Amino acid sequence: MKLSLGPLLYYWPKQNVEDFYQQALNSEADVIYLGETVCSKRRELKTRDWISLAKELNNQGKEIVLSSMALLEAPSEVKVLKQLCENGELSVEANDVGAIQLLSELKVPFVCGPAINCYNASVLKIFVNKGMQRWVMPVELSRDWLAKIVSDCEDSGFRSQFEIEVFAHGFMPLAYSARCFTARSENKAKDDCELCCIKYPQGRPTTTQEDQQVFILNGIQTQSGYCYNLINDLPSMQGLVNVVRLSPSDTQAFTILKQYRDALSVGIDPVKLATKECNGFWHQIAGLQTQG
């Protein structure tokens, strides 16, 4: 199994982003995704900066993939998407069906990202015919669900035509809205947000009135309050999963990548998950719960 570093979901200053990806080159990640996936107003790195950064990182021993936005609301955002798709060199993670449309028109191979509704083998078959090379399963799906899909793909004879990637560590994107919840948390309107999400490099933790951390607010994206961690479930991914994704919150991601690499190569004793960690979705229970 390969390890991937998912796209950075938060808004960081340009220098921090560039430093982060220089470090990523020396990390255990086999695949690195990068690009703005949350909000088109975040322009510390403009589209052309992301593309040139990605190209710079390419051919240095890692597979580099450009990630696209999940929610496209304006024609200008479709234009940006086109720019990404026409980069001429790198494959693209499609996070909206619109991206699949453009990429298949251009015959650019693509990764179907976790924000696309793909729940069965018939959809995968259609996407494979359009150029999908890898599928990142929606975060809410379980091992059982995946096993059934894999078996259906095998029965239909196309399982070998694409890879399967599972979001295994990090705060999970759970919803996308027109509203910016970070701006709202500062009593600002989205149009006057002053890009305040740059002040929260790991998003804004949100708790119930009993102090249970239920969400992380990240602009228009709502993330899980707990950190997903499938470190103990890697053995159950054997034969089903090709790529294991870690979603970075900071440079700690590189330590976690190392831990996952060790777990994959030599095996490790089960780890007790921290109180703010969870693994529920994989076990087909509530996402925020922990089994085992």
Next chain:
Amino acid sequence: MELLCPAGSLPALKTAIDCGADAVYIGLKDDTNARHFAGLNFNDKKLVKGAQYVHDHNKHLHVAINTFAHPGGEKRWKNAVDKCVDLGANAAIIADIATLDYAANKYPDLELHLSVQASATNTAAIDFYQQNFNVKRVVLPRVLSIQQVKQLSRNTDMPLEVFAFGSLCIMAEGRCYLSSYFTGESPNTVGACSPAKYVRWRETDKGLESRLNDILIDRYQADEKAGYPTLCKGKFNVDNNLYHALEEPTSLNTLSMLPELVKANICSVKIEGRQRSPAYVEQITKVWRAAIDSYKANPDQYQVKDEWDSVLANVSEGSQTTLGAYHRKWQ
């Protein structure tokens, strides 16, 4: 402009038609639709009666098949499409690409509407569904501003339907896993958000508590009106500031925006609420019928009447309404 009303039961369907709906949308009694609630929706016998009633009155019937086919369960979604055709429904509202593919290939004459759960918000996504499945109408997610709706309408020849009234879903529909994060069940997987079986109410010293799968959603004092604990409408703390971090309990109401929707070439206004009673359907349908007729009779003089607003406020969540994402300031 078509007035499209919800019908979770045969009485609601008849009420909607009697009160002036141009079309109604319904779901089957299983998890192929996103209002898969006990006591709701149509079994085979009721389907036939419902379809008969709609067609006897020369109105249109849309069938919502708007969840995603489970591996191993595809047959249910295919059956739903077959039934829709057998009934002579005017359109199937579909979200799942596999189900669209089945319907488009097997029944090229069946009119396909892209469900809001497919979350198509841009021309490229619309092109995908149009070119691959010959979709004839797209229901827009409630994440676009009216400006964005107009832009989209200018840039596509696809007929567009919008949500005009009802419970406000503040996330891009079909791409929200908050409910399964809390409970293990989501609109996409089981056809329900914040399912009722996980809801608990408890009187405590601190007030009346609403919980979803034991997670505290809100606490109400004696003078506060308690609402259903849809998890995105709870009160949460951000940095010691307690507020409705995502959204207040409120309903979408676009009555004041009707002229703009007409000018944006919107072909149909959809009323949310298949889970609501026939009484709700009656009140909403009458008000919207009156509003559309009043606009048509005299577009320049169109004005929302106070009595319409008060009827709608009465059936709204928390008795409040909003223009939601249509209005930039809400965002």
